[in-house]
Amino acid sequence: MNRIVFATGNKNKIREIREIMDGLGFEIMTMREAGFEGEIEEGADSFAANSEIKAKTVWEKTGGIVLADDSGLVIDCLGGEPGVLSARYMEGHSYEEKNANLIERVNQAGGARTARFVANICAVLPDGSVEHAEETMEGVIAEKVAGNGGFGYDPILYLLEYGKTSAEITEEEKNAISHRGKALRAMREILVKKLEIG
Secondary structure (H helix, E strand, O other), X not given: OOEEEEOOOOHHHHHHHHHHHOOOOOEEEEOOOOOOOOOOOOOOOOHHXXXXXXXXXXXXXXXXXXXXXXXXXXXXXHOOOOOOOOHHHOOOOOHHHHHHHHHHHHHHHOOOOEEEEEEEEEEEOOOOOEEEEEEEEEEEEOOOOOOOOOOOOHHHEEEOOOOEEOOXXXXXXXXXXXXXXXXXXXXXXXXXXXXXOO
8 A cells, every 4th residue: 555654643743744745646644544553662862763763663563654753842051952841841730831931941041042843754664764854943932921823832932033933923824934844845855756756
């Protein structure tokens, strides 16, 4: 079967990959749809290593072409990868509380407020070879939480070119500059070349 399995159960991610990979002649499905059950243990020290762990784990059970991603917010003054303290590691019960706590940590650290969302997409191809595409969405840590059009850390990444946080821009604007969208488009180009599509 001509398919690309994406190592996720997230409906938003699978919708995005279906839109971006449209026209390649592959059915795009989640790992569950491909028959993969269970959880994937990660915990590597980079986005690339985590996405590769996920992709290889699913590929070993399904074969074919498997894509996986890992992403997070990198805040320079707090030490960078792997995705600063993703939400699961931050103090607080809600995203609002976690975001407020994270802004406070940045305030206490002082220095540059530069930050970026990073997304790494890993592909394991039918022959077992591995390809990566990594892209970013650059910004600075906002002075306060703003916007409700995102999730997780979106309300604290202030985009200088838009003059607002990534949770305040439109969905169309976000799709154009999204770290995950850019990485998926780069991976699409890699797949076209490697698989000699079109």
